[in-house]
Amino acid sequence: MPRRRLRVPLFKESVPTIQAGEGPAGIVTVCGEIRFEGVGIPGFFAQSGEPMIEHFDGPDGLREHFIVLLAESARPQFGTRPLTEALLKQCLILLLRRKIERGGAPLPWIAALSDRGLSKALHAILHRYSEPFTVETLASIAGMSRASFASRFTKAFGQTPICLLRSARLSRARELLATSDGSIDQVARCVGFSSRSSFSHAFRQAYEIDPLAFRSSSLVGADSTS
Template identity: 40%
Template sequence: MTIDRILEAIEVDLQPFAFCEIKGASTTLALPGQTQAILHYVTGGRGDIIIGKHSPQKISRGTIILLPAFQHHQLISATETTDPLPQCRPIDTALKHILAGHGPQTLGAVCGLVDISYQGITGILNLIQEPLIEHLEPGDRIRNAMDELVLELTNPTIGTRALARSLLEQCIIMLLRRHHNKGHKSINWLNGVADQQMWTILQHILDTSKEAHTVESLADKAGMSRAHFAKRFKEIYGTGPIDLLRSIRMRRAAELLSGSDLPIKTIASKIGYKSRSYFTRTFEIEFGKTPDKYRKSMNSTT
């Protein structure tokens, strides 16, 4: 199975979009981590993006950012822009207008949640561990498609939702292909998709993450020795199978913490942990907060 066939088969889900307008130099718009990947496309102005505790990165008109799930980040405006920012006209209730600061326009971006499914499996973008950030020059094919997407979202008419979904799919496929060709480590999972044996194991982990998998049990399912399986898995996906399983479980727990009022013990059980205390320690290592504090922080941003 080739990567080309994988890109043909993926489906992109169009989630709610927002037009973010940040006014005034050095105004900050803090955005909480989402349970899905988030896409930012800068439509005008310039500034910085700060992801977690990392150093600021410059952004300007034409910059596209694809962030993995659960990444807290900030958009910070710079100086006043002469670029015209698009006027927000909602497509149904999907396109919201988020305004931060006062004064002259300095930074504008179209932002939205993105999900990709492949062969019935959703949340594929959750396998991306590092942000994809690229500045697109005028005439770039991805930039052209994103500009068309912005035009559709800000001037909705008959067929806008279908066309917007198609344009977004084009952008995501081109972005994934470009970073794969560059050897970006966050796209390593595409190599796994091209290896049917290892892709079957990844599907199994995603589908049955609650089960008590071990390296030995997964190697047996793959029909490989433990050592060969562990080495091959890490070569393809950039992490060990149990590390990936733990990450998938923790992201599922984060979704339940932010989207339900289930007790912590129940959530631990749902994702495969019998001990609440062990689950709490593991969750804190993954997200830097206990489940209780994480839930409170997510509730405070909604």
């Protein structure tokens, strides 16, 4: 069901806590939000229809990691915020590993990461996005036939290999537009587009703004915060 995001003011070097109800303390629940940015694909967790739950106790639980996390949160000091963020990321990685090992991965792409072929293709898309990949070349990297690769990839990641490749390219392009001085043509070529026109068209479709206008707005935002 849709959940409303509760925002609590973050004071410098502190972690917000919220107490629900007036009675004595009962169940302690730790909630965290991790935002993925940069070269990556948005929406990987959007397919999750319910929360992932892990028990603290047991030989393969997360008790020790959460003890450190809660202790740091209870006594905020210098560096608490970046440390707790790192701990939450560590817990997320361990949680996903356990889900894969138990065969209960709640998202198709989590299980797909244990597939060596699909993992190799995904790695190529995310880290070699400037190369002129096709479904055929990606299938070759995965060691599969074109039809089998396209079907398994789309089922696992919720979109076709080429759509995912375009998303990776545009994500990197948006980062370059905001942080580099390269021309629009240079950015387009850097992320694998053959022409400025095709790049601009894809960028407008994805972000509803022209690349040049996006760069201008990014520069205005940077000046206002400097």
